Amino acid sequence: MENIDGVKLRQLQDQDSKLLVDFWAPWCGPCRSLMPVLESIEDNRTNVKFVKINIDENMEFALQMGVTSVPTVMIFEGKNLVNKKVGLNPKNVYSDLLNSLNV
Numbered sequence: 468m469e470n471i472d473g474v475k476l477r478q479l480q481d482q483d484s485k486l487l488v489d490f491w492a493p494w495c496g497p498c499r500s501l502m503p504v505l506e507s508i509e510d511n512r513t514n515v516k517f518v519k520i521n522i523d524e525n526m527e528f529a530l531q532m533g534v535t536s537v538p539t540v541m542i543f544e545g546k547n548l549v550n551k552k553v554g555l556n557p558k559n560v561y562s563d564l565l566n567s568l569n570v
Contacts, residue, residue: 468517473528483545489519490539497555498538504558
C-alpha cells in the first residue's frame with residue numbers, strides 16, 4: 468500500500484480510479500493490525516488501488532474528509548464515496564465493501 472497525501476488522492480480521484488483509502492496513524496494499535504488485513508485483500512483486487520494516508524502528516528485533509536477516528540477506510544469510485552468503515556473490522560467486511568464496486 469502506497470502512503471500518499473491529499474493532493475495525490477485528488478489526482479487519483481480525477482483519473483476515476485477505484486480506491487480503497489486507509490486513514491491511519493503510527494500510534495494507533497488497530498491501524499497496525501488492519502494493515503496486513505488490507506494488504507492480503509489487495510493481492511486479489513488488481514482493479515482497485517489501495518492507498519493509505521497518515522493523519523498525523525495530513526491532519527487538515529483528514530478533517531476535511533470527515534475522519535474523526537482511526538482507522539477509517541473509505542472506498543471511492545473516482546470522486547464518489549461508495550462506502551466508509553470506522554474501526555478495525557474483520558477481513559470479510561472490507562471484501563464486501565469492495566464487492567460493491569463490482570470488481
